[in-house]
Amino acid sequence: MNSPLVVLNDVSFQYESQETPALNHISMEVYEGEWLAIVGHNGSGKSTLARLLNGLQFPKEGTINVAGITLSEDSIWEIRKQIGMVFQNPDNQFVGTTVQDDVAFGLENNGVSVEIMSDRVVDALKKVNMDSFLDQEPHHLSGGQKQRVAIAGVLALRPSIIILDEATSMLDPRGRGEVIETIMNLQKEEKITVISITHDLEEASKANRIIVMNQGEIYREGTPEEIFEMDEELVKLGLDIPFSVKISKKLREKGISLDRHYLTEEELVAELWTSHSKM
Amino acid sequence: MMEKMIIGRYVPADSILHRMDPRSKLIIVFLFVCVIFLANNIWTYGILVLYTFLMASFSKIQARFLIGGLKPVLWLVLFTFFLHLFLTKEGAIILDLGWFKVYEEGLRQGIFISLRFFLLILITSLLTLTTTPIEITDGLERLLGPLKKVKFPVHELALMMSIALRFIPTLMQETDKIIKAQTARGVEYTSGPIKDRLKAVVPLLIPLFISSFKRAEELAVAMEARGYKGGEGRTKYRQLSWAVADTLMIVGLLFVTILLLVFRG
Numbered sequence: 001m002n003s004p005l006v007v008l009n010d011v012s013f014q015y016e017s018q019e020t021p022a023l024n025h026i027s028m029e030v031y032e033g034e035w036l037a038i039v040g041h042n043g044s045g046k047s048t049l050a051r052l053l054n055g056l057q058f059p060k061e062g063t064i065n066v067a068g069i070t071l072s073e074d075s076i077w078e079i080r081k082q083i084g085m086v087f088q089n090p091d092n093q094f095v096g097t098t099v100q101d102d103v104a105f106g107l108e109n110n111g112v113s114v115e116i117m118s119d120r121v122v123d124a125l126k127k128v129n130m131d132s133f134l135d136q137e138p139h140h141l142s143g144g145q146k147q148r149v150a151i152a153g154v155l156a157l158r159p160s161i162i163i164l165d166e167a168t169s170m171l172d173p174r175g176r177g178e179v180i181e182t183i184m185n186l187q188k189e190e191k192i193t194v195i196s197i198t199h200d201l202e203e204a205s206k207a208n209r210i211i212v213m214n215q216g217e218i219y220r221e222g223t224p225e226e227i228f229e230m231d232e233e234l235v236k237l238g239l240d241i242p243f244s245v246k247i248s249k250k251l252r253e254k255g256i257s258l259d260r261h262y263l264t265e266e267e268l269v270a271e272l273w274t275s276h277s278k279m
Numbered sequence: 280m281m282e283k284m285i286i287g288r289y290v291p292a293d294s295i296l297h298r299m300d301p302r303s304k305l306i307i308v309f310l311f312v313c314v315i316f317l318a319n320n321i322w323t324y325g326i327l328v329l330y331t332f333l334m335a336s337f338s339k340i341q342a343r344f345l346i347g348g349l350k351p352v353l354w355l356v357l358f359t360f361f362l363h364l365f366l367t368k369e370g371a372i373i374l375d376l377g378w379f380k381v382y383e384e385g386l387r388q389g390i391f392i393s394l395r396f397f398l399l400i401l402i403t404s405l406l407t408l409t410t411t412p413i414e415i416t417d418g419l420e421r422l423l424g425p426l427k428k429v430k431f432p433v434h435e436l437a438l439m440m441s442i443a444l445r446f447i448p449t450l451m452q453e454t455d456k457i458i459k460a461q462t463a464r465g466v467e468y469t470s471g472p473i474k475d476r477l478k479a480v481v482p483l484l485i486p487l488f489i490s491s492f493k494r495a496e497e498l499a500v501a502m503e504a505r506g507y508k509g510g511e512g513r514t515k516y517r518q519l520s521w522a523v524a525d526t527l528m529i530v531g532l533l534f535v536t537i538l539l540l541v542f543r544g
Contacts, residue, residue: 054504077506085504092494093501097413097445104516109506111514121516139448153505 041238084154144175301418
Protein backbone atom coordinates (compact mmCIF):
# COMPACT_ATOMS: atom_id res chain seq x y z
CA MET A 1 0.00 0.00 0.00
CA ASN A 2 0.86 3.66 -0.36
CA SER A 3 1.65 6.37 2.14
CA PRO A 4 -0.70 7.01 5.06
CA LEU A 5 -3.44 9.52 4.26
CA VAL A 6 -5.00 9.61 7.69
CA VAL A 7 -2.99 9.25 10.87
CA LEU A 8 -4.56 8.95 14.31
CA ASN A 9 -2.15 9.34 17.17
CA ASP A 10 -3.21 8.21 20.64
CA VAL A 11 -6.76 9.52 20.25
CA SER A 12 -9.25 9.36 23.13
CA PHE A 13 -12.80 10.60 23.30
CA GLN A 14 -15.53 10.55 25.89
CA TYR A 15 -19.17 11.67 25.61
CA GLU A 16 -20.13 13.93 28.49
CA SER A 17 -23.10 11.81 29.48
CA GLN A 18 -21.08 8.60 29.67
CA GLU A 19 -18.73 7.22 32.26
CA THR A 20 -16.47 5.13 30.09
CA PRO A 21 -14.56 6.61 27.18
CA ALA A 22 -16.02 5.94 23.73
CA LEU A 23 -12.50 5.76 22.33
CA ASN A 24 -9.50 4.78 24.36
CA HIS A 25 -6.03 5.69 23.10
CA ILE A 26 -6.49 4.76 19.48
CA SER A 27 -3.58 4.93 17.06
CA MET A 28 -4.08 3.90 13.47
CA GLU A 29 -3.35 4.78 9.89
CA VAL A 30 -5.39 4.76 6.71
CA TYR A 31 -3.44 4.37 3.48
CA GLU A 32 -4.09 6.06 0.20
CA GLY A 33 -6.33 4.09 -2.14
CA GLU A 34 -7.23 1.33 0.28
CA TRP A 35 -10.64 0.15 1.46
CA LEU A 36 -10.59 -0.07 5.21
CA ALA A 37 -13.52 -1.61 7.06
CA ILE A 38 -13.98 -0.76 10.71
CA VAL A 39 -16.22 -3.36 12.34
CA GLY A 40 -17.60 -3.78 15.81
CA HIS A 41 -20.91 -4.20 17.60
CA ASN A 42 -23.07 -1.27 18.75
CA GLY A 43 -21.21 0.95 21.18
CA SER A 44 -17.77 -0.28 20.20
CA GLY A 45 -16.80 3.27 19.26
CA LYS A 46 -16.68 2.81 15.51
CA SER A 47 -19.18 5.55 14.66
CA THR A 48 -17.52 7.94 17.09
CA LEU A 49 -14.29 7.33 15.21
CA ALA A 50 -15.96 8.36 11.93
CA ARG A 51 -17.34 11.54 13.49
CA LEU A 52 -13.91 12.47 14.81
CA LEU A 53 -12.31 12.08 11.38
CA ASN A 54 -14.71 14.64 9.94
CA GLY A 55 -14.47 17.11 12.81
CA LEU A 56 -18.07 16.56 13.88
CA GLN A 57 -16.55 15.83 17.29
CA PHE A 58 -13.11 16.74 18.59
CA PRO A 59 -10.81 14.29 20.38
CA LYS A 60 -10.13 14.81 24.06
CA GLU A 61 -6.58 13.67 23.68
CA GLY A 62 -4.33 12.89 20.77
CA THR A 63 -4.11 14.27 17.26
CA ILE A 64 -5.75 13.46 13.96
CA ASN A 65 -4.02 14.23 10.70
CA VAL A 66 -5.83 14.09 7.37
CA ALA A 67 -3.88 14.53 4.13
CA GLY A 68 -1.22 16.50 5.93
CA ILE A 69 -3.66 18.79 7.75
CA THR A 70 -3.97 18.53 11.51
CA LEU A 71 -7.58 18.58 12.63
CA SER A 72 -8.58 21.63 14.64
CA GLU A 73 -11.47 24.09 14.85
CA ASP A 74 -9.83 26.19 12.14
CA SER A 75 -9.06 23.41 9.71
CA ILE A 76 -12.37 21.50 9.77
CA TRP A 77 -13.65 23.08 6.56
CA GLU A 78 -10.44 22.17 4.73
CA ILE A 79 -10.69 18.64 6.07
CA ARG A 80 -14.36 18.30 5.16
CA LYS A 81 -13.37 19.02 1.57
CA GLN A 82 -11.05 16.01 1.74
CA ILE A 83 -13.45 13.68 3.50
CA GLY A 84 -16.95 12.96 2.27
CA MET A 85 -19.38 11.18 4.54
CA VAL A 86 -22.39 9.01 3.81
CA PHE A 87 -24.66 8.35 6.78
CA GLN A 88 -27.00 5.58 7.83
CA ASN A 89 -30.47 6.94 7.10
CA PRO A 90 -30.99 7.56 3.36
CA ASP A 91 -33.82 10.02 4.02
CA ASN A 92 -32.19 12.17 6.63
CA GLN A 93 -29.24 13.23 4.51
CA PHE A 94 -31.17 14.15 1.38
CA VAL A 95 -31.27 17.95 1.43
CA GLY A 96 -32.36 18.90 -2.09
CA THR A 97 -35.87 18.65 -3.47
CA THR A 98 -34.60 16.71 -6.50
CA VAL A 99 -31.63 14.44 -7.19
CA GLN A 100 -29.62 17.13 -8.96
CA ASP A 101 -30.32 19.74 -6.29
CA ASP A 102 -29.09 17.35 -3.65
CA VAL A 103 -25.85 16.55 -5.45
CA ALA A 104 -25.30 20.27 -5.99
CA PHE A 105 -25.79 21.07 -2.29
CA GLY A 106 -22.18 20.41 -1.29
CA LEU A 107 -20.90 22.32 -4.31
CA GLU A 108 -23.10 25.31 -3.47
CA ASN A 109 -21.73 25.30 0.05
CA ASN A 110 -18.21 25.51 -1.29
CA GLY A 111 -19.02 28.36 -3.64
CA VAL A 112 -18.34 26.47 -6.86
CA SER A 113 -19.37 28.48 -9.92
CA VAL A 114 -22.53 27.53 -11.81
CA GLU A 115 -20.79 26.41 -15.02
CA ILE A 116 -18.52 23.95 -13.21
CA MET A 117 -21.36 22.86 -10.96
CA SER A 118 -23.67 21.48 -13.64
CA ASP A 119 -20.82 19.46 -15.20
CA ARG A 120 -19.79 18.03 -11.87
CA VAL A 121 -23.36 17.12 -10.89
CA VAL A 122 -23.90 15.09 -14.06
CA ASP A 123 -20.41 13.62 -13.85
CA ALA A 124 -20.86 12.48 -10.24
CA LEU A 125 -24.28 10.98 -10.98
CA LYS A 126 -22.84 9.05 -13.91
CA LYS A 127 -20.26 7.47 -11.63
CA VAL A 128 -22.98 6.05 -9.39
CA ASN A 129 -25.22 5.19 -12.33
CA MET A 130 -27.99 7.59 -11.37
CA ASP A 131 -27.66 10.08 -14.22
CA SER A 132 -31.08 9.25 -15.64
CA PHE A 133 -32.78 10.40 -12.42
CA LEU A 134 -31.75 14.09 -12.49
CA ASP A 135 -35.17 15.57 -11.77
CA GLN A 136 -36.52 12.75 -9.64
CA GLU A 137 -37.83 13.61 -6.16
CA PRO A 138 -36.45 11.68 -3.17
CA HIS A 139 -39.72 10.01 -2.17
CA HIS A 140 -39.84 8.27 -5.54
CA LEU A 141 -36.41 6.66 -5.03
CA SER A 142 -35.52 3.42 -3.27
CA GLY A 143 -33.18 3.40 -0.29
CA GLY A 144 -30.28 2.10 -2.38
CA GLN A 145 -30.85 4.81 -4.98
CA LYS A 146 -30.93 7.51 -2.31
CA GLN A 147 -27.64 6.25 -0.87
CA ARG A 148 -26.09 6.30 -4.34
CA VAL A 149 -27.24 9.90 -4.73
CA ALA A 150 -25.64 10.64 -1.35
CA ILE A 151 -22.41 9.09 -2.64
CA ALA A 152 -22.67 11.23 -5.78
CA GLY A 153 -23.11 14.30 -3.57
CA VAL A 154 -19.86 13.41 -1.88
CA LEU A 155 -18.06 12.59 -5.15
CA ALA A 156 -19.02 15.91 -6.72
CA LEU A 157 -16.73 17.58 -4.20
CA ARG A 158 -13.81 15.44 -5.39
CA PRO A 159 -12.74 14.23 -1.96
CA SER A 160 -9.79 11.90 -1.42
CA ILE A 161 -11.62 9.85 1.22
CA ILE A 162 -15.19 8.59 1.56
CA ILE A 163 -16.46 7.45 4.94
CA LEU A 164 -19.52 5.22 4.93
CA ASP A 165 -21.04 5.31 8.39
CA GLU A 166 -23.31 2.24 8.43
CA ALA A 167 -24.47 3.40 5.01
CA THR A 168 -25.94 0.04 4.03
CA SER A 169 -27.51 -0.99 7.31
CA MET A 170 -30.98 0.38 6.54
CA LEU A 171 -31.14 -1.03 3.01
CA ASP A 172 -32.69 -4.19 1.66
CA PRO A 173 -30.28 -6.80 0.23
CA ARG A 174 -30.65 -5.43 -3.27
CA GLY A 175 -29.98 -1.84 -2.24
CA ARG A 176 -27.02 -3.01 -0.19
CA GLY A 177 -25.62 -4.85 -3.21
CA GLU A 178 -26.02 -1.72 -5.37
CA VAL A 179 -24.20 0.48 -2.89
CA ILE A 180 -21.35 -1.98 -2.28
CA GLU A 181 -20.83 -2.45 -6.00
CA THR A 182 -20.74 1.33 -6.50
CA ILE A 183 -18.13 1.67 -3.77
CA MET A 184 -16.00 -1.13 -5.25
CA ASN A 185 -15.99 0.61 -8.63
CA LEU A 186 -15.08 3.94 -7.11
CA GLN A 187 -12.18 2.53 -5.17
CA LYS A 188 -10.82 0.76 -8.26
CA GLU A 189 -11.47 3.38 -10.92
CA GLU A 190 -11.36 6.69 -9.09
CA LYS A 191 -8.63 5.60 -6.64
CA ILE A 192 -10.70 6.93 -3.76
CA THR A 193 -9.81 5.84 -0.25
CA VAL A 194 -12.81 4.18 1.40
CA ILE A 195 -13.42 3.82 5.11
CA SER A 196 -16.54 1.79 5.79
CA ILE A 197 -17.92 1.60 9.28
CA THR A 198 -20.16 -1.44 9.55
CA HIS A 199 -21.27 -4.39 11.61
CA ASP A 200 -21.92 -6.42 8.49
CA LEU A 201 -18.94 -8.72 7.95
CA GLU A 202 -20.25 -9.62 4.52
CA GLU A 203 -19.63 -6.02 3.50
CA ALA A 204 -16.34 -5.90 5.36
CA SER A 205 -15.13 -8.97 3.47
CA LYS A 206 -14.88 -6.80 0.33
CA ALA A 207 -12.37 -4.50 2.02
CA ASN A 208 -8.57 -4.66 1.79
CA ARG A 209 -8.10 -4.41 5.51
CA ILE A 210 -10.33 -4.76 8.56
CA ILE A 211 -10.01 -3.20 11.98
CA VAL A 212 -12.11 -4.84 14.69
CA MET A 213 -13.15 -2.46 17.45
CA ASN A 214 -14.30 -3.44 20.90
CA GLN A 215 -15.08 -1.17 23.87
CA GLY A 216 -13.35 1.82 22.36
CA GLU A 217 -10.16 -0.01 21.53
CA ILE A 218 -8.66 -1.65 18.49
CA TYR A 219 -9.12 -5.35 19.13
CA ARG A 220 -7.51 -6.79 16.02
CA GLU A 221 -6.34 -5.60 12.64
CA GLY A 222 -5.71 -7.59 9.48
CA THR A 223 -6.84 -8.69 6.04
CA PRO A 224 -10.35 -10.15 5.78
CA GLU A 225 -8.85 -13.67 5.63
CA GLU A 226 -6.90 -13.11 8.83
CA ILE A 227 -9.88 -11.61 10.62
CA PHE A 228 -12.22 -14.44 9.66
CA GLU A 229 -9.73 -16.92 11.12
CA MET A 230 -10.83 -15.52 14.48
CA ASP A 231 -14.10 -17.37 14.09
CA GLU A 232 -15.75 -17.88 17.50
CA GLU A 233 -13.92 -14.88 18.86
CA LEU A 234 -15.82 -12.67 16.40
CA VAL A 235 -19.13 -14.11 17.52
CA LYS A 236 -18.17 -13.33 21.11
CA LEU A 237 -17.62 -9.72 20.06
CA GLY A 238 -21.19 -9.57 18.81
CA LEU A 239 -20.39 -9.92 15.12
CA ASP A 240 -21.89 -12.41 12.74
CA ILE A 241 -19.61 -14.40 10.45
CA PRO A 242 -20.62 -14.42 6.76
CA PHE A 243 -22.52 -17.47 5.55
CA SER A 244 -19.77 -18.65 3.18
CA VAL A 245 -17.17 -18.58 5.94
CA LYS A 246 -19.48 -20.59 8.21
CA ILE A 247 -20.06 -23.19 5.49
CA SER A 248 -16.39 -23.64 4.70
CA LYS A 249 -15.65 -24.04 8.38
CA LYS A 250 -18.35 -26.70 8.77
CA LEU A 251 -17.12 -28.51 5.67
CA ARG A 252 -13.64 -28.61 7.09
CA GLU A 253 -14.99 -30.05 10.34
CA LYS A 254 -16.57 -32.83 8.26
CA GLY A 255 -13.17 -33.64 6.84
CA ILE A 256 -13.60 -32.00 3.47
CA SER A 257 -10.39 -30.13 2.98
CA LEU A 258 -10.65 -26.70 1.52
CA ASP A 259 -7.67 -24.53 0.73
CA ARG A 260 -8.71 -21.61 2.90
CA HIS A 261 -11.65 -19.61 4.23
CA TYR A 262 -13.85 -18.49 1.39
CA LEU A 263 -15.02 -14.95 1.75
CA THR A 264 -17.66 -14.74 -0.92
CA GLU A 265 -20.28 -17.21 -1.99
CA GLU A 266 -18.97 -17.17 -5.56
CA GLU A 267 -15.48 -18.17 -4.44
CA LEU A 268 -16.86 -20.96 -2.32
CA VAL A 269 -19.16 -22.24 -5.04
CA ALA A 270 -16.30 -22.17 -7.56
CA GLU A 271 -14.10 -24.15 -5.17
CA LEU A 272 -16.84 -26.70 -4.48
CA TRP A 273 -17.80 -27.45 -8.05
CA THR A 274 -14.20 -27.78 -9.17
CA SER A 275 -13.07 -29.73 -6.08
CA HIS A 276 -13.90 -33.13 -7.52
CA SER A 277 -11.59 -32.68 -10.51
CA LYS A 278 -8.77 -31.63 -8.20
CA MET A 279 -8.92 -34.83 -6.16
CA MET B 280 -54.24 12.08 -1.31
CA MET B 281 -53.01 14.69 1.16
CA GLU B 282 -49.82 14.85 -0.83
CA LYS B 283 -51.81 15.90 -3.86
CA MET B 284 -53.50 18.65 -1.95
CA ILE B 285 -50.37 20.37 -0.79
CA ILE B 286 -47.65 19.93 -3.35
CA GLY B 287 -49.29 18.08 -6.20
CA ARG B 288 -50.76 21.36 -7.38
CA TYR B 289 -48.11 21.93 -9.98
CA VAL B 290 -49.22 20.81 -13.44
CA PRO B 291 -46.31 20.35 -15.80
CA ALA B 292 -46.84 21.76 -19.29
CA ASP B 293 -44.97 23.79 -21.84
CA SER B 294 -46.58 27.22 -21.85
CA ILE B 295 -45.57 30.86 -21.68
CA LEU B 296 -46.54 30.96 -18.03
CA HIS B 297 -44.53 27.84 -17.21
CA ARG B 298 -41.43 29.26 -18.85
CA MET B 299 -41.69 32.62 -17.11
CA ASP B 300 -39.26 33.58 -14.39
CA PRO B 301 -40.83 32.91 -10.96
CA ARG B 302 -39.82 36.42 -9.95
CA SER B 303 -41.94 38.06 -12.65
CA LYS B 304 -44.87 35.78 -11.81
CA LEU B 305 -44.62 36.71 -8.14
CA ILE B 306 -44.44 40.41 -9.00
CA ILE B 307 -47.48 40.10 -11.27
CA VAL B 308 -49.54 38.32 -8.62
CA PHE B 309 -48.57 40.93 -6.06
CA LEU B 310 -49.45 43.79 -8.42
CA PHE B 311 -52.69 42.13 -9.39
CA VAL B 312 -53.74 41.84 -5.75
CA CYS B 313 -53.21 45.59 -5.45
CA VAL B 314 -54.83 46.77 -8.70
CA ILE B 315 -57.90 44.59 -8.28
CA PHE B 316 -59.09 47.15 -5.74
CA LEU B 317 -59.16 49.82 -8.46
CA ALA B 318 -62.10 48.14 -10.16
CA ASN B 319 -65.46 49.63 -9.18
CA ASN B 320 -67.78 49.41 -12.19
CA ILE B 321 -68.81 46.99 -14.87
CA TRP B 322 -66.11 48.19 -17.32
CA THR B 323 -63.21 47.84 -14.96
CA TYR B 324 -64.38 44.43 -13.73
CA GLY B 325 -64.82 43.46 -17.36
CA ILE B 326 -61.19 44.34 -18.07
CA LEU B 327 -59.99 42.27 -15.09
CA VAL B 328 -62.10 39.26 -16.06
CA LEU B 329 -60.74 39.49 -19.60
CA TYR B 330 -57.17 39.74 -18.30
CA THR B 331 -57.58 36.75 -15.97
CA PHE B 332 -59.08 34.56 -18.66
CA LEU B 333 -56.36 35.59 -21.08
CA MET B 334 -53.76 34.49 -18.49
CA ALA B 335 -55.60 31.23 -17.89
CA SER B 336 -55.57 30.49 -21.61
CA PHE B 337 -51.82 31.28 -21.73
CA SER B 338 -51.20 28.63 -19.08
CA LYS B 339 -52.52 25.79 -21.28
CA ILE B 340 -53.93 24.23 -18.12
CA GLN B 341 -57.20 22.35 -18.44
CA ALA B 342 -60.21 24.08 -16.96
CA ARG B 343 -60.91 21.18 -14.61
CA PHE B 344 -57.61 21.76 -12.76
CA LEU B 345 -58.42 25.44 -12.36
CA ILE B 346 -61.94 24.71 -11.15
CA GLY B 347 -60.63 21.94 -8.88
CA GLY B 348 -58.48 24.52 -7.12
CA LEU B 349 -61.47 26.80 -6.64
CA LYS B 350 -63.73 24.21 -5.04
CA PRO B 351 -62.52 24.52 -1.44
CA VAL B 352 -63.04 28.30 -1.46
CA LEU B 353 -66.32 28.28 -3.36
CA TRP B 354 -68.25 28.43 -0.08
CA LEU B 355 -66.36 31.50 0.95
CA VAL B 356 -67.22 33.19 -2.35
CA LEU B 357 -70.92 32.31 -1.99
CA PHE B 358 -70.91 33.43 1.63
CA THR B 359 -69.50 36.83 0.64
CA PHE B 360 -72.13 37.14 -2.05
CA PHE B 361 -75.06 36.49 0.29
CA LEU B 362 -73.61 38.60 3.05
CA HIS B 363 -73.60 41.62 0.75
CA LEU B 364 -76.99 40.73 -0.65
CA PHE B 365 -78.58 40.66 2.80
CA LEU B 366 -76.76 43.44 4.56
CA THR B 367 -76.45 46.25 2.01
CA LYS B 368 -79.53 48.44 2.15
CA GLU B 369 -78.99 51.06 -0.54
CA GLY B 370 -80.55 51.90 -3.86
CA ALA B 371 -83.86 50.74 -5.26
CA ILE B 372 -85.62 47.62 -4.04
CA ILE B 373 -85.60 45.01 -6.78
CA LEU B 374 -87.15 42.11 -4.91
CA ASP B 375 -89.62 42.38 -2.06
CA LEU B 376 -90.62 39.25 -0.22
CA GLY B 377 -92.05 41.17 2.67
CA TRP B 378 -89.76 39.82 5.38
CA PHE B 379 -86.66 40.30 3.25
CA LYS B 380 -85.82 42.87 0.62
CA VAL B 381 -83.06 42.77 -1.97
CA TYR B 382 -81.64 46.17 -2.83
CA GLU B 383 -79.99 47.07 -6.10
CA GLU B 384 -76.75 48.12 -4.43
CA GLY B 385 -76.68 44.87 -2.46
CA LEU B 386 -76.86 42.78 -5.59
CA ARG B 387 -74.22 44.91 -7.29
CA GLN B 388 -71.84 44.74 -4.30
CA GLY B 389 -72.43 41.02 -3.88
CA ILE B 390 -71.56 40.27 -7.47
CA PHE B 391 -68.53 42.56 -7.57
CA ILE B 392 -66.97 41.45 -4.30
CA SER B 393 -67.41 37.74 -4.97
CA LEU B 394 -66.09 38.29 -8.48
CA ARG B 395 -63.06 40.00 -6.96
CA PHE B 396 -62.54 36.99 -4.70
CA PHE B 397 -62.93 34.63 -7.62
CA LEU B 398 -60.36 36.45 -9.76
CA LEU B 399 -57.82 36.65 -6.94
CA ILE B 400 -58.03 32.93 -6.31
CA LEU B 401 -57.81 32.17 -10.01
CA ILE B 402 -54.68 34.27 -10.48
CA THR B 403 -52.91 32.83 -7.43
CA SER B 404 -53.80 29.28 -8.47
CA LEU B 405 -52.33 30.05 -11.88
CA LEU B 406 -49.09 30.86 -10.07
CA THR B 407 -48.99 27.61 -8.11
CA LEU B 408 -50.21 25.53 -11.05
CA THR B 409 -47.47 26.75 -13.37
CA THR B 410 -44.59 27.12 -10.90
CA THR B 411 -42.94 24.37 -8.84
CA PRO B 412 -42.74 25.11 -5.11
CA ILE B 413 -38.96 25.20 -5.29
CA GLU B 414 -39.08 27.80 -8.07
CA ILE B 415 -41.37 29.93 -5.94
CA THR B 416 -38.89 29.60 -3.06
CA ASP B 417 -35.99 30.59 -5.30
CA GLY B 418 -37.96 33.50 -6.70
CA LEU B 419 -38.84 34.74 -3.21
CA GLU B 420 -35.24 34.42 -2.06
CA ARG B 421 -34.05 36.57 -4.95
CA LEU B 422 -36.85 39.11 -4.67
CA LEU B 423 -36.30 39.52 -0.95
CA GLY B 424 -32.52 39.64 -1.48
CA PRO B 425 -32.22 43.39 -0.75
CA LEU B 426 -33.65 42.77 2.74
CA LYS B 427 -30.36 41.06 3.66
CA LYS B 428 -28.97 44.56 4.13
CA VAL B 429 -31.28 45.07 7.09
CA LYS B 430 -30.23 41.66 8.52
CA PHE B 431 -33.39 39.89 7.47
CA PRO B 432 -32.50 36.15 7.23
CA VAL B 433 -33.57 35.70 3.60
CA HIS B 434 -31.31 32.74 2.83
CA GLU B 435 -32.24 30.87 6.00
CA LEU B 436 -35.92 31.43 5.33
CA ALA B 437 -35.63 30.10 1.78
CA LEU B 438 -33.59 27.08 2.95
CA MET B 439 -36.18 26.35 5.63
CA MET B 440 -38.93 26.51 3.04
CA SER B 441 -37.15 24.21 0.62
CA ILE B 442 -36.30 21.66 3.33
CA ALA B 443 -39.89 21.76 4.54
CA LEU B 444 -41.08 21.12 0.98
CA ARG B 445 -38.62 18.26 0.58
CA PHE B 446 -39.78 16.59 3.79
CA ILE B 447 -43.55 16.89 3.29
CA PRO B 448 -43.84 13.64 1.30
CA THR B 449 -41.44 11.86 3.67
CA LEU B 450 -43.50 12.86 6.70
CA MET B 451 -46.72 11.94 4.88
CA GLN B 452 -45.38 8.45 4.27
CA GLU B 453 -44.34 8.25 7.89
CA THR B 454 -47.77 9.38 9.11
CA ASP B 455 -49.31 6.69 6.97
CA LYS B 456 -47.00 4.10 8.50
CA ILE B 457 -47.76 5.20 12.07
CA ILE B 458 -51.51 5.18 11.38
CA LYS B 459 -51.22 1.60 10.17
CA ALA B 460 -49.06 0.60 13.14
CA GLN B 461 -51.48 2.18 15.64
CA THR B 462 -54.52 0.73 13.87
CA ALA B 463 -52.91 -2.69 14.23
CA ARG B 464 -52.71 -1.96 17.96
CA GLY B 465 -56.41 -1.19 18.11
CA VAL B 466 -56.57 2.59 17.74
CA GLU B 467 -59.60 3.66 15.70
CA TYR B 468 -59.18 6.61 13.36
CA THR B 469 -62.21 6.32 11.15
CA SER B 470 -65.09 5.34 13.43
CA GLY B 471 -66.41 6.07 16.87
CA PRO B 472 -67.42 9.34 18.54
CA ILE B 473 -65.56 12.54 17.62
CA LYS B 474 -64.04 12.77 21.11
CA ASP B 475 -62.40 9.35 20.78
CA ARG B 476 -61.18 10.10 17.31
CA LEU B 477 -59.56 13.33 18.46
CA LYS B 478 -57.90 11.45 21.29
CA ALA B 479 -56.55 8.94 18.78
CA VAL B 480 -54.55 11.73 17.16
CA VAL B 481 -52.22 11.92 20.18
CA PRO B 482 -50.58 8.50 19.66
CA LEU B 483 -50.14 9.56 16.04
CA LEU B 484 -48.57 12.95 16.66
CA ILE B 485 -46.13 12.00 19.41
CA PRO B 486 -44.15 9.41 17.41
CA LEU B 487 -44.26 11.76 14.42
CA PHE B 488 -42.80 14.62 16.45
CA ILE B 489 -40.11 12.46 18.00
CA SER B 490 -38.99 11.15 14.66
CA SER B 491 -39.08 14.62 13.10
CA PHE B 492 -36.72 15.92 15.74
CA LYS B 493 -34.42 12.96 15.16
CA ARG B 494 -34.51 13.60 11.43
CA ALA B 495 -33.77 17.28 11.96
CA GLU B 496 -30.75 16.45 14.08
CA GLU B 497 -29.36 13.94 11.59
CA LEU B 498 -30.03 16.29 8.70
CA ALA B 499 -28.13 19.06 10.47
CA VAL B 500 -25.11 16.78 10.95
CA ALA B 501 -25.26 15.64 7.32
CA MET B 502 -25.46 19.24 6.12
CA GLU B 503 -22.49 20.24 8.23
CA ALA B 504 -20.49 17.26 6.98
CA ARG B 505 -21.20 18.46 3.45
CA GLY B 506 -19.73 21.84 4.16
CA TYR B 507 -22.81 23.91 4.97
CA LYS B 508 -21.82 26.97 6.96
CA GLY B 509 -24.61 29.43 6.28
CA GLY B 510 -25.51 31.58 3.30
CA GLU B 511 -22.25 33.45 3.01
CA GLY B 512 -19.99 32.53 0.09
CA ARG B 513 -22.57 30.12 -1.23
CA THR B 514 -23.41 29.83 -4.91
CA LYS B 515 -26.77 28.84 -6.36
CA TYR B 516 -27.21 25.81 -8.59
CA ARG B 517 -30.58 26.93 -9.85
CA GLN B 518 -30.26 30.08 -11.90
CA LEU B 519 -33.20 32.27 -12.71
CA SER B 520 -33.26 33.89 -16.11
CA TRP B 521 -35.30 36.96 -16.81
CA ALA B 522 -36.42 36.96 -20.44
CA VAL B 523 -38.07 39.57 -22.67
CA ALA B 524 -41.39 37.76 -22.15
CA ASP B 525 -41.16 38.50 -18.40
CA THR B 526 -40.76 42.21 -18.99
CA LEU B 527 -43.58 42.17 -21.54
CA MET B 528 -45.91 40.43 -19.09
CA ILE B 529 -45.27 43.03 -16.44
CA VAL B 530 -45.73 45.85 -18.97
CA GLY B 531 -49.01 44.16 -19.94
CA LEU B 532 -50.26 44.31 -16.38
CA LEU B 533 -49.15 47.95 -16.08
CA PHE B 534 -51.17 48.70 -19.21
CA VAL B 535 -54.20 47.02 -17.62
CA THR B 536 -53.64 49.20 -14.55
CA ILE B 537 -53.73 52.34 -16.71
CA LEU B 538 -56.94 51.14 -18.36
CA LEU B 539 -58.45 50.57 -14.92
CA LEU B 540 -57.52 54.08 -13.83
CA VAL B 541 -59.12 55.54 -16.97
CA PHE B 542 -62.36 53.59 -16.83
CA ARG B 543 -63.05 53.49 -13.11
CA GLY B 544 -66.03 55.52 -12.09
